[in-house]
Amino acid sequence: MTHAAAAHSAHDDTHGHPPTSTGLDNKKLAIWAFIGSECMLFASLISTYLIYKGRSVVGPYPHEACLPPACSTPLKAILNIPVTSASTFVLLMSSLAMVLALAAVENKDQPKTTLGEKILGSSKLWLWMTALLGTTFLGFQAFEFTSFVHEGLTIRTNLFGSSFFTLTGFHGAHVTAGVLWLLTLLAIDYRRGLGPTDAINVDLAALYWHFVDVVWIAIFTLVYLIK
Amino acid sequence: MATIAAAPAYPSTDSYVGESGLWSWLTTVDHKRIGTLYLFSSLFFFLVGGVEAAFIRWQLALPNQHVLSAEAYNQMFTMHGTTMIFLAIMPLSAAFFNYLIPLQIGARDVAFPRLNAFSYWVFLFGGLFMNASWFFGAAPNGGWFGYAPLTTMQFSPGLNIDFWVISLQILGVSSLAAAFNFITTIINMRAPGMNLMRMGMFTWNAFVVQFLLILAFPVITIALVFLQFDRFFGTNFYTTAAGADPLLWQHLFWIFGHPEVYILILPAFGLVSEIIPTFSSKPIFGYPVMAYATMLIAFLGFGVWAHHMFAVGMGPIADTVFGVTTMLIAIPTGVKIFNWIFTMWGGSLRFTTAMKFAIALVALFTIGGISGVMHASPPADLQQTDTYFIVAHFHYVLFGGSMMGIFGGIYYYYPKMTGRLMSEKLGNWHFWLMFIGMNLTFFPMHFSGLYGMPRRIYTYDAGQGWEGFNLTSSIGTIFLIVGMLIFVYNFFFAGRRGPIAGNDPWGGSTLEWSIPSPPPEYNFARIPHVTSRNPLWDIKAPAQQAADAGMHIEHATGKSAKELGIPMPNRTIKPLFCALGLTIMFSGLLFIHKDKLPLALAVIFGGALLMVFSLYAWVLTPLEDAH
Numbered sequence: 034m035t036h037a038a039a040a041h042s043a044h045d046d047t048h049g050h051p052p053t054s055t056g057l058d059n060k061k062l063a064i065w066a067f068i069g070s071e072c073m074l075f076a077s078l079i080s081t082y083l084i085y086k087g088r089s090v091v092g093p094y095p096h097e098a099c100l101p102p103a104c105s106t107p108l109k110a111i112l113n114i115p116v117t118s119a120s121t122f123v124l125l126m127s128s129l130a131m132v133l134a135l136a137a138v139e140n141k142d143q144p145k146t147t148l149g150e151k152i153l154g155s156s157k158l159w160l161w162m163t164a165l166l167g168t169t170f171l172g173f174q175a176f177e178f179t180s181f182v183h184e185g186l187t188i189r190t191n192l193f194g195s196s197f198f199t200l201t202g203f204h205g206a207h208v209t210a211g212v213l214w215l216l217t218l219l220a221i222d223y224r225r226g227l228g229p230t231d232a233i234n235v236d237l238a239a240l241y242w243h244f245v246d247v248v249w250i251a252i253f254t255l256v257y258l259i260k
Numbered sequence: 261m262a263t264i265a266a267a268p269a270y271p272s273t274d275s276y277v278g279e280s281g282l283w284s285w286l287t288t289v290d291h292k293r294i295g296t297l298y299l300f301s302s303l304f305f306f307l308v309g310g311v312e313a314a315f316i317r318w319q320l321a322l323p324n325q326h327v328l329s330a331e332a333y334n335q336m337f338t339m340h341g342t343t344m345i346f347l348a349i350m351p352l353s354a355a356f357f358n359y360l361i362p363l364q365i366g367a368r369d370v371a372f373p374r375l376n377a378f379s380y381w382v383f384l385f386g387g388l389f390m391n392a393s394w395f396f397g398a399a400p401n402g403g404w405f406g407y408a409p410l411t412t413m414q415f416s417p418g419l420n421i422d423f424w425v426i427s428l429q430i431l432g433v434s435s436l437a438a439a440f441n442f443i444t445t446i447i448n449m450r451a452p453g454m455n456l457m458r459m460g461m462f463t464w465n466a467f468v469v470q471f472l473l474i475l476a477f478p479v480i481t482i483a484l485v486f487l488q489f490d491r492f493f494g495t496n497f498y499t500t501a502a503g504a505d506p507l508l509w510q511h512l513f514w515i516f517g518h519p520e521v522y523i524l525i526l527p528a529f530g531l532v533s534e535i536i537p538t539f540s541s542k543p544i545f546g547y548p549v550m551a552y553a554t555m556l557i558a559f560l561g562f563g564v565w566a567h568h569m570f571a572v573g574m575g576p577i578a579d580t581v582f583g584v585t586t587m588l589i590a591i592p593t594g595v596k597i598f599n600w601i602f603t604m605w606g607g608s609l610r611f612t613t614a615m616k617f618a619i620a621l622v623a624l625f626t627i628g629g630i631s632g633v634m635h636a637s638p639p640a641d642l643q644q645t646d647t648y649f650i651v652a653h654f655h656y657v658l659f660g661g662s663m664m665g666i667f668g669g670i671y672y673y674y675p676k677m678t679g680r681l682m683s684e685k686l687g688n689w690h691f692w693l694m695f696i697g698m699n700l701t702f703f704p705m706h707f708s709g710l711y712g713m714p715r716r717i718y719t720y721d722a723g724q725g726w727e728g729f730n731l732t733s734s735i736g737t738i739f740l741i742v743g744m745l746i747f748v749y750n751f752f753f754a755g756r757r758g759p760i761a762g763n764d765p766w767g768g769s770t771l772e773w774s775i776p777s778p779p780p781e782y783n784f785a786r787i788p789h790v791t792s793r794n795p796l797w798d799i800k801a802p803a804q805q806a807a808d809a810g811m812h813i814e815h816a817t818g819k820s821a822k823e824l825g826i827p828m829p830n831r832t833i834k835p836l837f838c839a840l841g842l843t844i845m846f847s848g849l850l851f852i853h854k855d856k857l858p859l860a861l862a863v864i865f866g867g868a869l870l871m872v873f874s875l876y877a878w879v880l881t882p883l884e885d886a887h
Contacts (some may be wrong), residue, residue: 081512
């Protein structure tokens, strides 16, 4: 507020845009509103998963084996926690890369002399790194989905299958959208170079990326870790 | 401050409102034009919904009538409810959000003008898509609440529910995009000095509604996604045979559905909070309490959803909790009612058409509110649920509340939008026909409901004591039809020849009345500096007329933004194409139902491609020319 008021005191508001009321960029406020809305979206998906937990009338089940007579053929517990822990680690690391990408864009104009500064200052490197780690996470998810289908769990099999694939599928779709966003930023970076004036746009992608990451932490805890 | 004299006369207006022609409307990003488009489209859908209501009343006028078959009747009441809620009252409110929020906070446009255009086109295409179902003989028939499992493929195998699910998804995108836009606009685009506690009361109500929208719509989005997946991909979310909870839909729907009720009424509350102070020549009574009451209503609105579900047997504890939270909402709502009454108390009242509609809202909404408190009590609700008593209740709050407020808003703001006044004489006829017709139609439903007449029955036998009430209701509908015809004539014809309005025909207190009518494309040639809640009344008071008041009356110059050197966003067709792509993408789902998978995939990917391509073209083009 004080910033906006100070900027206004020398006002000539016939020309140009007046400063924003909060001094924040409009896009930044909008993405926070969007993230607030997305919280309700994932809250609905996660609650449904939890409500339906343990209510499937046929297997496979997430955490416990299904033996005859409940299942005609024995089915083992389907969630693979070690593999998913690895993919979770990959996604968390992508958030670190995202932070470094934003910092690199913000500090584009500062002189870089040492090799370390040059590496840390390369926005292309860290945007690529984020996108690649995101894609690796998606690869893990594709592997997980295929192996589940081979083990007899599809989106139609039971309540667990419906709610699990829909929840994690929605999350995967969000990661995919995030990767496309990062690739778009990379394309701009190659065409004309991203500089400090673009930092706000990279910041938006970063906020979205971290949000999607945080949602995965909730999903990993509630779906995979808690039996 | 103080009271103000009769409206001052201004010279005839000559505002530069920009180019005309069809292309200028298809490519517009001006919030005033988008507001106008919203107003026209939603009035059209309101008339469509009204015709559907007329069919319903025709059918029920006498016992054992067969104007409509049972199946056609189901489609009629479903489309009536869905149309009135999603295609009439919500977008009518959106029309006022668009037109008024930037004017009331002293901005030149919304935060994201192209996103705003996108929201409108998505709404229009979604509404048209929903109504296209009539031409396939498959209009939605599961009620506006679409209870699953009834709406799953097993029990509703036709295309009817597909049209409903898909259009609601499309409309949800529109509401969400608009809400992000308005939240940002109100937080960030206020003129210097316009702090939150100086905003017009309409803007306050609109602000709160946007938060309801962004928090409630994702929940129905997910409920609809589950239903779509069940219908198109064979998932089990609502399949009770697979162990699904038959109440899952009801919970998710009403977690959205009850906040939706406040999404429908708060904008009308906002309009009335503008109209009553102006025509009482007094500032609104208890401004901060009005703002807090709005927030409290919205907050409590998320904790009452299960009062729609008392009859499903949730048990005494859940029933008690939801009954009590529901009764609590009567407190902030009652505060608003009393504040409007105290605003009028001791004021010098002017009974214009707008004022009459506003007072009608206060009276009729109170009746609907009180019957609402009646069925907040679970034992009473068990007698009333699914009877015409409920129909009476929600028409008192939606028609008597929302629509009366919106009509008041139209009479009040028409001169701002067009530069001319609507006929007060015809307005008076319109008002009394609506007021009498509304009560004649809906008051008897309290009694037919208490006599046990269930909702949604397509006809009934004589001898149950319902005939007189139903006939009275149907006669009331004739009053409403005549009233609406007068309104349409007044709106489209008489209003065009009405007297020139000038900046401020009513003697308003807020910023929108300081600029010419219709406002020029840039709204404010100079952004005002706001020092109080009623800036316009302040500068009319002799003591405050010094130049340092920061406010000024702007006279029409006939100059364009370019001539004045004001940067304006460029027009663009891309949001329209993006909305079109989105609609095509969603419509592809219909072909999955018809087992034409390749065609479905082609339509879905074609639509998605158009959407993504338009989106990139839009985002990568700067909003305005470099200057």
